[in-house]
Amino acid sequence: NAGVTQTPKFQVLKTGQSMTLQCAQDMNHEYMSWYRQDPGMGLRLIHYSVGAGITDQGEVPNGYNVSRSTTEDFPLRLLSAAPSQTSVYFCASRMTGLSNQPQHFGDGTRLSIL
């Protein structure tokens, strides 16, 4: 059972570089989301999607773009990496957009910006 798959697991970037974090789920879930996890802070929502072609901003969207062309995939793009974006990024999915359903998380991408 693959669940939510994130790639890469680790990445080091230089300030100003761009990159895409990949996320795929095989559970046919409508809802997908991206979080960042920083030391001493709770998970914070970056962007989310309630279905193919529909995305919206979360709590901390600046510096990130998303798109959802298929149900399975929800990539996160860093446009011009900054040291403040050094973090662990988690992708999650749940069956529908109803927030009272649990989310299933991938194992994260650990990103360092130099």
Next chain:
Amino acid sequence: EDQVTQSPEALRLQEGESSSLNCSYTVSGLRGLFWYRQDPGKGPEFLFTLYSAGEEKEKERLKATLTKKESFLHITAPKPEDSATYLCAVAFYGGSQGNLIFGKGTKLSVKP
């Protein structure tokens, strides 16, 4: 302001020493409260959902309870493999579809 607070930040137990973790919340209307377990280098793993005050859920040595203001995760006779960070998250009415509030977690260490 909607808020979720977990305590303690860290808890060290001896194997077999039962204890409880707390998640207190201040939200306009609770839709659901979630408990997750997170191991180092891994993503959060779903444990329980609680929807209304008085509800309880159990899984092996873990038991989650819910009141109108807080939830407890009781750990009975813990083993070293229960060592992890436990996260609480709250979904609430009035928030956007995408939003949950996560607590900062309680890091549990169980020594043999």
